[in-house]
Structures are given as structure tokens and as C-alpha cells.
Amino acid sequence: MTSVSTSVSTSAPISVPALPHAPPPALLRSTDAVGPALRAAVARLHPWPQQMAAYAFGWCNADGTPSAGGSGGGKGVRQALAMLGAAAVGAPASDGITAAVAVELVHAFSLVHDDIMDGDERRRHRESVWKAFGTGPAVLAGDALYALAVGTLAGAGSTHGAAAVRELSEALGELVHGQADDLLFETRPWTGPEAVRTAEYRDMAVRKTGSLLSCALSLGPVLAGAAPGQAEALAEAGRQLGTAFQAVDDLLGIWGDPGITGKPVHSDLLRGKKTLPVLTALASGTEAGHRLAGLLGGGPLRAAEAAGAARLVEEAGGREAVLAEAHRAVAAARRCLESAPLAPGAVTELGELSAFLVERRL
8 A cells, every 4th residue: 555655753742632531532432342343253263262362352361261351452542543544434333343353353463473472471460372371372372363353354245355354464464574673683782783773673663563553544444445545544644653652662661660561660671672762872872872882782681780771771862752753653643644535523533542542651
């Protein structure tokens, strides 16, 4: 799909609305609308991967007993984007729900496999799927979720179902490309000619995170046969939101509250993960950036060293710069939405959801 030109300025951050005290109404509506359809889709799986999928969504415990939690990744952001994308082009709500279910299934699949690749034993305050059920079963569960996503679109009964499947497959291809780059980054040094550059990281983030948010916003319109200009504007807005989403994730990976994120404080630094705040600090040319390079070059960090590294990242401007970048990406997404004939009410709600996304503490 052709991208809409949306160059992001490097000037001062553009202000966005403050974090609402409660989730935006669109987020709550989408959870109510999509939840039953998502559960119905998962119920079609073989009982074993079905149980693992239900565990991944937080609907049950590892032993199959019901759990009080669960809403899918990102607290329903992707399904809300799917519903609002459909509403923005006047598509039936059913197309938005179908798109939301497919995107949620693919996102769950990606998280299950990501945890295996990264060796992450915890997700959302409990064991990850592979830790709870084993690596082989978790791979199977992820495969089942992806197959179910494709089948959901193919069986939607729309004359544009094939186009929707292509859209989802292209997004997955981009996601895999980004994940491959992210894994390869782990093998590269912190400094020197082989170090990961911030531009490389941004390209990776657009693919790994932006691809699925782009698909979330455009899949309903594609399924409904919306005008190409509408779907393209929504797709590019989603890519920009993906940039913002990944930037905030990177911030939470260092400074997030463990009681909320479910991960240890400074978790990304302890893992030696290359994220945008760290790479930005290293490229800053500041004294703090040079000290950070020396600290990171000494091998895996202990807890006290990770705390010191976090302070150096902030002193070098990494935290402030990445938050500003997230705000600029949200502003770029808004410009995309304003470039096409879309329903004003849906555009307004997308703005509210975008602000919540950037300021989230989830």
C-alpha cells in the first residue's frame, strides 16, 4: 500500500492532550464489542492450543481455571484502532469487529513467539506461555493463533476478504522483518562502526510495531472496500502511532513502574537491550553519553549499575528526546488523518486514543 508522505520534524515537541483520568470511551466500547467475538474465535481451536491461547489473553490460569484478568496486548489499543478505522470510513461495525479479532490474534501470536525468542519468563505479572506450558507447546499455540487470524478474515463473507488477508500478511511480513533486525541488534556492540544507529532502530520500530498498528487502522476499511486514499491515510497514521507506541514502550522498559509493567525496574538495561533512549544518549556527544558507553561496554549490568545507567541516559537527554519523538509521531498521525475524507467523530476519538497511548502507564 502506498505511503502518505508524513515527514516528522525534529523541532520542539508538539503538545498533545493530557492523559485522561480514565481510558477513552472508544477503548471501553471496543472491549465490549470485540471481546465476545474474540472468545468465540479462540473457542474454535483444538482444546490444547485453545487453553494456551486463553492463558495468553489472560482469560484463564495455566491449569485452565478462570482468571479475572485479560484483555489482550496493549490493553485493547489495537482493537480500538480497528473499530475506529472502520468507523472513520463509514464501514459496518461488523467489519471493524472482524478486523479487530484478526489483529488481536496476530498480536497475541507475536507476543507468544517474542517471549520464546527473548527468553522472557514473565508477561503481565505471571509466567509467559512458554514458561507455563513449554517451548514446543507455545510455538504451537502461536501458530494456531496466526492461522485463526487468517481464517477469521477469509471466512468473513466479504467480497474484499482476499484483499484483507493480503493486508494482514503484508503486515506480518513487516513485523517479522523488524523482529529479525531487533534480534540481530543484540549481537552488535554498543559503540564503534558496527554499533546500532538511531536511524536503524527507528526503521526497525516502524516494522516491528508500526506494521501491526497500521494494519489495525486500515484492515476494517480494506475489508469494507473503502476508497484507497482513505485506507492509505489510516495505514500511515497507524505507522506513525506505532513509532510513538514503541518509543513509550522503550521508556517504560527503563523507567516503568514494575507494579504496572510486570517487569523489574530498569529491565531493558539489565537485559542489555538496545532501545531508543539508550541509543539516543550514546549518540548525544555528551559527557554522560561517554560515561554510559564505558559502563555498557563492561558487560552485563548489575542492579546498581543499571540504576546508574538509567541516570546517565536521562542526563544525556535520552529520556526527554524519546518522549518528544513520541509526541511528534502522534502529531504526524493526526496530520495523516486530516489529509483524507474521514468521519470527523472517529478522527476525534482517534486523537483521544493517541494521547492516551503516548501518556499511558500500562
